[in-house]
Amino acid sequence: MQYVSTRGQAPALDFEQAMLTGLARDGGLxxxxxxxxxxxxxxxxxxxxxxxxxxxxxxxxxxxxxxxxLGDMIVKSYAGFGHDARAPVKQLGANHFLLxxxxxxxxxxxxxxxxxxxxxxxxxxxxxxxxxxxVGATSGDTGSxxxxxxxxxxxxxxxxxxxxxxxxxxxxxxxxxxxxxxxxALALHGDFDDCQAAVKHMFNDHAFRDRVGLTAVNSINxxxxxxQVVYYFSAATALGAPHRPVSFTVPTGxxxxxxxGWIAKRMGLPIDRLVIATNSNDILHRTMATGEHRKNGVHxxxxxxxxxxxxxxxxxxxFMAYDRDGAAIRTLMxxxxxxxxxxxxxxxxxxxxxxFGSGRVSEEETAxxxxxxxxxxxxxxxxxxxxxxxVAEAHLGTSxxxxxxxxxxxxxxxxxxxxxxxxxxxxxxxxxxxxxxERITEVPNDVAHxxxxxxxxxx
Ligand SMILES: *Cc1c(COP(=O)(O)O)cnc(C)c1O
Numbered sequence: 149m150q151y152v153s154t155r156g157q158a159p160a161l162d163f164e165q166a167m168l169t170g171l172a173r174d175g176g177l178x179x180x181x182x183x184x185x186x187x188x189x190x191x192x193x194x195x196x197x198x199x200x201x202x203x204x205x206x207x208x209x210x211x212x213x214x215x216x217x218l219g220d221m222i223v224k225s226y227a228g229f230g231h232d233a234r235a236p237v238k239q240l241g242a243n244h245f246l247l248x249x250x251x252x253x254x255x256x257x258x259x260x261x262x263x264x265x266x267x268x269x270x271x272x273x274x275x276x277x278x279x280x281x282x283v284g285a286t287s288g289d290t291g292s293x294x295x296x297x298x299x300x301x302x303x304x305x306x307x308x309x310x311x312x313x314x315x316x317x318x319x320x321x322x323x324x325x326x327x328x329x330x331x332x333a334l335a336l337h338g339d340f341d342d343c344q345a346a347v348k349h350m351f352n353d354h355a356f357r358d359r360v361g362l363t364a365v366n367s368i369n370x371x372x373x374x375x376q377v378v379y380y381f382s383a384a385t386a387l388g389a390p391h392r393p394v395s396f397t398v399p400t401g402x403x404x405x406x407x408x409g410w411i412a413k414r415m416g417l418p419i420d421r422l423v424i425a426t427n428s429n430d431i432l433h434r435t436m437a438t439g440e441h442r443k444n445g446v447h448x449x450x451x452x453x454x455x456x457x458x459x460x461x462x463x464x465x466x467f468m469a470y471d472r473d474g475a476a477i478r479t480l481m482x483x484x485x486x487x488x489x490x491x492x493x494x495x496x497x498x499x500x501x502x503x504f505g506s507g508r509v510s511e512e513e514t515a516x517x518x519x520x521x522x523x524x525x526x527x528x529x530x531x532x533x534x535x536x537x538x539v540a541e542a543h544l545g546t547s548x549x550x551x552x553x554x555x556x557x558x559x560x561x562x563x564x565x566x567x568x569x570x571x572x573x574x575x576x577x578x579x580x581x582x583x584x585x586e587r588i589t590e591v592p593n594d595v596a597h598x599x600x601x602x603x604x605x606x607x
């Protein structure tokens with residue numbers, strides 16, 4: 149399978165090259181040159197199978213890997229999950245279901261992709277006889293998922309910078325308690341933007357980049373999107389697909405998770421409605437409602453993993469809506485950079501509206517939804533999942549509606565306690581998180597200092 153850039157000017161790559169490259173050299177994102185379709189009978193045959201088997205059948209056509217090699221990596225990726233179903237479906241209301249994506253080691257859906265990426269990177273490095281250094285910035289969830297995924301792997305050193313004193317205690321401890329020496333949690337004296345700026349600076353320092361084999365695993369990596377396609381198949385087939393269509397509502401920030409749903413639909417999964425749910429950082433909802441894609445600043449919310457100003461993976465949906473016209477996407481992205489936004493063409497807007505619904509949820513509504521669903525059903529949702537559930541309730545129809553529950557409530561205990569009056573407990577397998585010893589390296593907001601620390605640690 150070949151991958152092409154959304155901006156049309158980077159070389160086509162195979163799956164492994166696209167994964168190792170991340171961002172294309174023309175600034176675009178890699179997408180499959182064509183989307184493989186599964187036959188009705190193939191989808192029918194997925195129902196009731198173990199998650200790992202569904203993952204193999206869904207992902208293999210996008211890769212150049214043999215069944216055994218990919219199958220082994222998948223099995224290792226999900227072995228540490230705390231639920232046999234990996235992504236269990238629970239009934240929330242008359243025709244409303246919850247897809248629980250928080251049974252991974254860091255209690256958020258990012259584990260599904262990051263665990264697989266860890267295996268894929270290790271496999272590639274071992275075969276190539278190379279080493280890489282992963283450097284990332286995090287406001288919480290991505291960094292903890294990366295450290296859990298890369299700890300103890302051969303050929304990979306992983307450095308995660310987080311803003312000192314500005315992540316939750318659960319998030320910090322998930323990054324600082326693993327004892328494997330190839331993972332490094334760096335508490336930077338600055339804010340999240342400073343962490344991101346430091347990463348950017350290191351990528352632009354080409355000599356450093358080459359010396360350490362610098363690599364990123366951010367949300368635009370195609371392999372991350374691909375891993376997320378799988379649970380749309382497992383959930384839909386559990387609820388009667390392909391005989392009956394199923395709808396999904398996806399709380400989203402960078403559009404990665406909901407774009408994975410779009411891929412599932414193009415592969416032949418009968419998805420009725422695919423609904424984008426945003427918090428008050430609503431650039432995606434505004435785009436769908438008005439046809440104008442325009443930045444308007446970041447507002448901190450109680451669902452912080454969706455607090456974004458620009459939704460990076462949306463570029464992939466635009467590329468498809470503009471009939472894979474890389475030149476058109478280059479023009480739009482230049483307008484976004486220079487003028488803070490752009491109008492979506494009538495044709496593209498129509499295409500997007502055929503595939504996606506959308507809704508926006510305020511802070512008050514998010515808290516009220518956590519409280520209300522807790523009172524009505526006994527389920528405790530995290531704030532991100534509550535944003536999804538609220539939008540889903542406005543889009544209920546005849547097909548089963550599945551809301552993606554993206555994190556465990558105990559990952560955001562303050563917001564949940566404020567809404568329900570009860571502090572959510574960590575799952576038993578993690579109950580000792582607060583007793584484990586931490587390993588933290590505090591660093592000044594000084595890129596040269598951080599770069600020499602990285603070079604020292606990997607030598
Ligand atoms: C990252 C994250 C999201 C948003 O996912 P996108 O792929 O950026 O749309 C939603 N909820 C939680 C808990 C997250 O960690």
